[in-house]
Structure formats: structure tokens, C-alpha cells
Amino acid sequence: EPEVTQTPSHQVTQMGQEVILRCVPISNHLYFYWYRQILGQKVEFLVSFYNNEISEKSEIFDDQFSVERPDGSNFTLKIRSTKLEDSAMYFCASSDMGANEKLFFGSGTQLSVL
Amino acid sequence: EDQVTQSPEALRLQEGESSSLNCSYTVSGLRGLFWYRQDPGKGPEFLFTLYSAGEEKEKERLKATLTKKESFLHITAPKPEDSATYLCAVPPRYGGSQGNLIFGKGTKLSVKP
Numbered sequence: 130e131p132e133v134t135q136t137p138s139h140q141v142t143q144m145g146q147e148v149i150l151r152c153v154p155i156s157n158h159l160y161f162y163w164y165r166q167i168l169g170q171k172v173e174f175l176v177s178f179y180n181n182e183i184s185e186k187s188e189i190f191d192d193q194f195s196v197e198r199p200d201g202s203n204f205t206l207k208i209r210s211t212k213l214e215d216s217a218m219y220f221c222a223s224s225d226m227g228a229n230e231k232l233f234f235g236s237g238t239q240l241s242v243l
Numbered sequence: 244e245d246q247v248t249q250s251p252e253a254l255r256l257q258e259g260e261s262s263s264l265n266c267s268y269t270v271s272g273l274r275g276l277f278w279y280r281q282d283p284g285k286g287p288e289f290l291f292t293l294y295s296a297g298e299e300k301e302k303e304r305l306k307a308t309l310t311k312k313e314s315f316l317h318i319t320a321p322k323p324e325d326s327a328t329y330l331c332a333v334p335p336r337y338g339g340s341q342g343n344l345i346f347g348k349g350t351k352l353s354v355k356p
Contacts, residue, residue: 133286160342162342162343170348171346171347171348171349172281172287172330172332172344172346173346174342174343174344174345177342177343185343187343220286220287222286222342224342230292231277231289231292232287232289232342232344233289234286234287234288235286236284236285236286237284237285237286
């Protein structure tokens with residue numbers, strides 16, 4: 130069964146450094162998302178991406194965050210200057226139908242900011 | 244404010260002991276209610292989508308139901324492999340983006356043999 134692949138599975142970085150989290154969505158999917166989950170808290174929506182542009186973003190997704198689909202297969206989340214509070218599990222997801230259809234999530238990247 | 248509240252936070256069952264998990268929501272104009280399963284260290288895995296009050300869906304030992312204010316996930320004769328955190332999610336009332344979901348904190352289910 131096709132799956133969403135995320136790399137790396139763990140990322141440790143120093144505060145203020147830039148990180149790029151990578152995702153390979155399911156190949157025929159058109160909608161892409163990033164979510165995050167701080168330890169012990171809810172899964173939170175960050176951003177959705179369709180047709181090579183952001184379609185919606187949450188308040189969490191400020192100017193320090195950006196997303197890109199640099200080629201036909203990868204989808205990335207960049208955090209320009211990491212903060213301690215950015216430490217979380219980041220999940221990439223994709224779907225083929227958009228609204229009200231199921232999301233396929235990757236296994237996540239655990240980001241630790243020291 | 245759109246909210247999703249799940250109860251209980253944790254549930255311990257013996258194998259074969261049926262029970263129900265609750266998800267209450269305050270979003271008006273519901274555009275779907277989603278149930279996901281999350282195993283430790285993994286991303287959520289889709290289970291069901293419900294769209295209207297009275298709707299029911301089943302998958303193996305799981306059955307999801309929906310009313311105007313809440314949804315229930317019924318687990319019949321659970322097995323240890325059903326142990327996971329079960330998440331409920333809804334799209335917000337405002338915001339047309341696909342896949343923007345508000346998740347509850349989940350119910351952590353443990354099934355002992």
C-alpha cells in the first residue's frame with residue numbers, strides 16, 4: 130500500500146538554526162499538509178498546500194515557517210530560526226480528494242531544539 | 244470557538260470487554276467528523292468519516308456513530324492489538340481549506356490479554 134514517507138525520523142538542532150523537514154507524499158495525491166504534535170498535546174494543523182501554493186495556514190505558521198514542493202515528489206517544511214517551543218513531532222500528510230476526505234499521514238519527524 | 248473534546252483520556256479494558264469512546268464537538272455546520280487511530284511514534288491512521296446525524300460506520304470490531312453534538316466509537320470484544328490512541332477530528336466552521344482538521348486530545352486505549 131502506498132505511504133507517505135518522512136525524513137529524517139529524528140532531528141536535533143540548536144536554537145536559531147534552520148531546519149528542513151522532508152516528505153514524499155503519495156504519488157497521485159494533490160493536496161499536502163503539515164501538522165505538528167507537541168508531546169502530550171493535540172495534533173495541530175499548520176498548513177495546507179495545493180497547486181503549488183499555500184491554500185490555508187494556521188496562526189502557528191508564522192514567517193519563520195515556509196513550505197515548498199521543489200520537484201514532483203518532495204514536499205518540505207522549513208523553519209528558518211528554530212525556537213525551543215518548535216520542539217515537536219511534525220507530520221506530513223497528503224490526500225487525493227481535498228475537503229472532507231481522509232488524510233494519509235507519515236510517521237513523522239521528531240524535532241528537538243536545544 | 245470550535246472545539247473537540249474526547250473522553251475518557253485513558254481507558255483500560257480486558258480482552259473481550261466492550262466499551263465506548265466519546266467525542267463531543269462544538270462546530271456548527273458540521274462538514275464531517277473523522278476518527279483516526281494513532282500508534283506510539285506513528286502518524287494518525289484514518290478509520291472513519293461520518294457526515295450526518297444518525298450515520299454509522301463499522302470496521303472489524305469498531306463502530307462509529309454520530310449525533311448532532313457528539314460521536315461514539317464503540318469497540319466490541321477488543322483485542323490487545325486494538326490498543327492505541329483514538330483521535331477524533333472535525334474541520335473548522337470557517338476556513339475552506341481541505342484537510343484543515345481540529346483534533347481532540349484522544350483516548351488512549353489499553354487492552355490487556
